[in-house]
Amino acid sequence: MIRNSVRIRTLRRIAGIIQAVLIIGIPFVRIKGESAFRFDIPTLRLHVFGYSIWMQEFFIVLIATIFLTLFIVFITLVFGRVWCGWLCPQTVLIDFTPFVDKAKKKGIAYKLLAFTAAFVISIVVAAALIWYFVSPYEFIPDLMTGNLGSTTWGFWIVMTAIIFLNYAFLRHKWCATVCPYAKLQGVMFDQSTLVIELDPKRATECINCKRCENVCPTNINIREGLNAACINCAACLDACNEVMEQQGKKGLIRYAFGTAGEGRILRQNFFIVGVFVIVFFVFSVYLMSARTGIDFTVLPHPMEARFTKDGSIINAYVLSVKNMRNEPVDLRVSVERFNETVSQSINEPVHIVAGGRDRLPLFVRVKDASGLKGARKIRITLSDKNKNINLTRETNFIIPDDV
Ligand code: SF4
Numbered sequence: 001m002i003r004n005s006v007r008i009r010t011l012r013r014i015a016g017i018i019q020a021v022l023i024i025g026i027p028f029v030r031i032k033g034e035s036a037f038r039f040d041i042p043t044l045r046l047h048v049f050g051y052s053i054w055m056q057e058f059f060i061v062l063i064a065t066i067f068l069t070l071f072i073v074f075i076t077l078v079f080g081r082v083w084c085g086w087l088c089p090q091t092v093l094i095d096f097t098p099f100v101d102k103a104k105k106k107g108i109a110y111k112l113l114a115f116t117a118a119f120v121i122s123i124v125v126a127a128a129l130i131w132y133f134v135s136p137y138e139f140i141p142d143l144m145t146g147n148l149g150s151t152t153w154g155f156w157i158v159m160t161a162i163i164f165l166n167y168a169f170l171r172h173k174w175c176a177t178v179c180p181y182a183k184l185q186g187v188m189f190d191q192s193t194l195v196i197e198l199d200p201k202r203a204t205e206c207i208n209c210k211r212c213e214n215v216c217p218t219n220i221n222i223r224e225g226l227n228a229a230c231i232n233c234a235a236c237l238d239a240c241n242e243v244m245e246q247q248g249k250k251g252l253i254r255y256a257f258g259t260a261g262e263g264r265i266l267r268q269n270f271f272i273v274g275v276f277v278i279v280f281f282v283f284s285v286y287l288m289s290a291r292t293g294i295d296f297t298v299l300p301h302p303m304e305a306r307f308t309k310d311g312s313i314i315n316a317y318v319l320s321v322k323n324m325r326n327e328p329v330d331l332r333v334s335v336e337r338f339n340e341t342v343s344q345s346i347n348e349p350v351h352i353v354a355g356g357r358d359r360l361p362l363f364v365r366v367k368d369a370s371g372l373k374g375a376r377k378i379r380i381t382l383s384d385k386n387k388n389i390n391l392t393r394e395t396n397f398i399i400p401d402d403v
């Protein structure tokens, strides 16, 4: 007798619960005073686990997005539609709302109850999506006090309507009709991608009970071979295991790398895509670790280079400094001293609040410019006490002709 194995649906259910908790819970997690993961629309900042990335730094987001895209390609290449079957929020929510499918065959009272429940779930899911843009710590109090903005209300209503129509009516048809990822997967598969299939060597053992067909949410007959509409939910695999275990046998449907299990995990495509994934991952990590979180530009000052009565030369600059960190910084300004008579107007550390921008006028004076002519390159450096920040910008110190 074959011992009952752990059903895939149990494992998928556990994965789904974990995912639902994460999706709804992450917006409530705060790191360094900001959401763990949120794109803040008013300030155009992306908060990522303690880091805040501003629009000026979107190069980092671009590289991270390329890494993520390649990672998805890699996972799809190796594990096929594992995302669809195990992780996609669409699949998870549909798995958690089987009562909507049952409602089609039941009376009006059940239908009303099921659609009301689906509507309430849609409201919560839509709100959870908005929390990735508007913090729930603002959203919920604003909702309670009637201060939720009209734009947020608008998004919430539209999102709720779309999610409700999807969950109530489209359901698994979404995967086969609308989902762009599902449409792209065909080009990411190769001969060794993980699939769910009827073991061809044991096909003759099939007792034609049609359980695999009847449980399939997308109405596929797995016995007819691979189908692009298959979402890898493994319901047919569980069903066949249940049937065949009663016959004292293993199920006929299985996970296999490549059709007929003839694929190899380690193949050329695996290495080519894998190398790109690693390169972009390393590049993303490097960009994040090398990031200072300070945007520093030296701008021209309206005052031109000029002499003072005592014969000194003064050049003026505007230091535009933006603190993109989540904590305040105290920055020292230092000017390259090309001779011992150079002095500067900012000598104390400059305090810039978290997320703040300052425009600091800086006057550089040279008491004795004898022997100097034209424009001289000087370097202006911003640094903090620990030298974690050390940014240098080069500019010109102008020595007027009649010195
Ligand atoms: S064929 Fe099997 S794995 Fe694919 S969608 Fe249908 S039940 Fe799920």
Ligand code: SF4
Pocket: 198, 205, 206, 207, 208, 209, 210, 211, 212, 213, 223, 239, 240, 243, 252, 253
């Ligand atoms: S569940 Fe298994 S035995 Fe039954 S029809 Fe499908 S493949 Fe054949």
